[in-house]
Amino acid sequence: MWTCKKCTFENDAVERACAMCSETDPAILLQLQREEEELQVVTALKRKWDEDDARSSVFEEWEDGEDDAVVTTGNSSTSSGQQRSSVNNHPGAASVSTSGVAGLTTQIADIIRLGGGMAGRTVRLCTPSLVYFAQRDSYTCGYRNLQMLLSSLPQGDPKWTCALQKFSNGRFSVLFVTTQIFNTRARRHCAFGVRAAAGPRAGMEGWIR
Amino acid sequence: MPSVYELQQALELAWKDGFDKQGSKQLGERVVGTRKWIGASDVATVLRWAGIHAELYDFTVARGSNGTHPDLFNFVADFYTTPKAKGEAPSSALSALMKSGSTPTATNTDLPPIFLQHFGHSRTIVGVDIRSSDKNDAHLLILDPAFSQSKQIALRQRPIPIVRTGRPSVTLLRGVRVEASRLVAKQYQLVVVKGLYPSESARLASKLLTSIQIT
Numbered sequence: 001m002w003t004c005k006k007c008t009f010e011n012d013a014v015e016r017a018c019a020m021c022s023e024t025d026p027a028i029l030l031q032l033q034r035e036e037e038e039l040q041v042v043t044a045l046k047r048k049w050d051e052d053d054a055r056s057s058v059f060e061e062w063e064d065g066e067d068d069a070v071v072t073t074g075n076s077s078t079s080s081g082q083q084r085s086s087v088n089n090h091p092g093a094a095s096v097s098t099s100g101v102a103g104l105t106t107q108i109a110d111i112i113r114l115g116g117g118m119a120g121r122t123v124r125l126c127t128p129s130l131v132y133f134a135q136r137d138s139y140t141c142g143y144r145n146l147q148m149l150l151s152s153l154p155q156g157d158p159k160w161t162c163a164l165q166k167f168s169n170g171r172f173s174v175l176f177v178t179t180q181i182f183n184t185r186a187r188r189h190c191a192f193g194v195r196a197a198a199g200p201r202a203g204m205e206g207w208i209r
Numbered sequence: 210m211p212s213v214y215e216l217q218q219a220l221e222l223a224w225k226d227g228f229d230k231q232g233s234k235q236l237g238e239r240v241v242g243t244r245k246w247i248g249a250s251d252v253a254t255v256l257r258w259a260g261i262h263a264e265l266y267d268f269t270v271a272r273g274s275n276g277t278h279p280d281l282f283n284f285v286a287d288f289y290t291t292p293k294a295k296g297e298a299p300s301s302a303l304s305a306l307m308k309s310g311s312t313p314t315a316t317n318t319d320l321p322p323i324f325l326q327h328f329g330h331s332r333t334i335v336g337v338d339i340r341s342s343d344k345n346d347a348h349l350l351i352l353d354p355a356f357s358q359s360k361q362i363a364l365r366q367r368p369i370p371i372v373r374t375g376r377p378s379v380t381l382l383r384g385v386r387v388e389a390s391r392l393v394a395k396q397y398q399l400v401v402v403k404g405l406y407p408s409e410s411a412r413l414a415s416k417l418l419t420s421i422q423i424t
Contacts, residue, residue, distance in 0.1 A: 041381075105335050108350060109315035111381050118338075118378045123315040124289035125336035125350065126322040131210065135354040141331050142247035143213045144354035145324050146255070148333045149402065151210060152321045153261070159405060163260040167211040167219045 002028050044114045102151075104132040127152045217241040220251055223258030229418040249326035249398035250418055257415040262406050265420040266399040276393040280423050282337075282347050288401065289320060289337045324400035325351065334399075338386060348386040356384060 002011050002025065009020035016032060017024045106128045112118055131151035133144040150167065154160050211219070217240045224233035232250050240247070249265060256263035266284065273279040323334040333352045340346035379386070398420070406412040 038380075041378075104352065105317060108336070108382060108385060109317055112315040112338075112378050120341050121338055122341050123336060123338045123350070125315065125317045126289075126320050126334075128317040130322055130333075130335060132352055133354055134357050137244070138355075139244040139246050140213055141354050142252060142326075143216050145331045145333045146216060146247075146252050147210055148352065148354075149252070149256075149322055149324055149400075153402070163405060166222075166259040167255075168215045 041111075041114060045110055048110060048114065102131045103128065105130050129154075214241065216255065217243070219258070220247065220255045223255050226258060226416075228258045228416045229254040230416075232418065248331065249324055249400050250420075252324050253400045254418055256400070256402065257406075257412065257418075260406050260412050262403045262411075262415075264401050264403055265418065266401065267420045267422045268397040268399070269395075269422065270424055271393070271395065273389060275390065276395075277389045278392055278397060279345070279389065281392065281397055281399075282349065282389055284399070284423060285323060285334055285349055286337050286339060286344065286347050288323065289318060290339075291320070321402045322352075326398040326400070327394035327396070330355070335385075348388050349392070350382075350385050351387045352385065 001013055004011060004018035004021060004023050005025060006023040007018060007021040009018055011019050016029060105125045109125055112123050129152055130148055133147045135141050135144045150164065153164060155164055221239065221241055224238060229250065232254055236245055253263045253265045268278050268281045271278050325332045325334050334349055335352055336350035338348040338350060
């Protein structure tokens with residue numbers, strides 16, 4: 001709602017000019033313009049993410065209980081291991097507590113590229129394979145950040161496999177095999193498949209300065 | 210992904226193998242099944258134990274105005290503009306950064322995130338946002354596990370918040386972009402993954418945890 005300064009009529013928020021006297025308010029016009037700009041950004045982002053979704057059919061999330069980790073796949077779609085859909089769209093979502101979501105850094109990059117207001121700035125992000133983990137208990141922040149760090153390491157690279165398996169008694173590889181067996185439509189149906197399909201990273205030489 | 214429980218197990222195994230004995234004592238040599246907090250040194254310890262070369266950096270002096278840490282910003286900016294990131298030719302990244310025009314560019318590199326610790330909490334640095342014409346005008350891109358995904362990126366909120374600044378990207382990413390004035394803790398620690406240890410002897414040599422002081 002906005003109030004016309006001329007006739008004090010209470011207009012609906014979407015009205016560009018006063019419905020009673022046709023008076024326009026520059027501040028309201030500016031606000032509407034900005035909202036339109038943002039709508040364009042959001043629309044462009046959603047279009048891009050939908051296009052990405054169309055190329056792949058992946059929905060992944062990590063449920064991280066106190067003693068187990070599960071990769072689930074469902075009907076909602078993402079590409080390159082990126083979650084695009086609301087958790088509530090996932091079958092059985094009510095019983096799934098998502099604490100790990102892939103693709104957040106790619107989404108950040110998308111927003112910067114397609115959004116406005118960051119002209120003249122350059123953004124450098126870490127590897128897109130990072131999975132975002134939110135904490136449910138206050139004491140777990142260190143563990144959640146460690147999980148984010150581990151998720152960004154190149155699981156598909158044999159050189160790293162040995163190191164990463166040490167964290168879960170070989171279940172990194174078990175998880176990889178299992179998800180491929182149960183999800184035969186495409187290897188990219190799980191993050192590990194995506195990473196493996198993409199080939200090992202260039203290795204660690206790029207990380208040493 | 211290893212669970213919290215598995216990470217706790219890994220940390221105890223690292224201690225049993227003789228990694229970071231001092232840290233082990235501080236936490237009573239036991240962490241599995243407890244609600245004990247772990248910090249940057251514990252993260253570095255468990256990574257080293259697994260054979261991952263992790264360095265610990267200490268930023269103990271706030272050199273900037275109002276208690277800010279420009280050294281920390283410079284360190285992260287240098288890290289993410291390292292010449293070998295994403296197949297770029299040596300020495301080209303920073304110069305390209307400075308020369309780039311008004312169009313914003315966002316690049317995902319092959320670099321890992323950085324573990325950021327300060328008193329009482331830790332976060333994950335996932336990138337840096339620099340004004341092309343002024344390297345000192347930088348924001349860090351930080352994910353905070355204390356917030357939900359929708360808090361990190363406003364686009365995930367329902368309903369989507371209204372942008373009133375005319376700068377949609379800035380508004381949508383306000384939960385992620387952190388400017389220097391918001392990092393004013395007395396000291397910070399970073400854990401930076403630099404690759405794998407080249408040999409078993411190098412891994413074993415990393416048992417004693419030391420940090421690099423940035424002063």
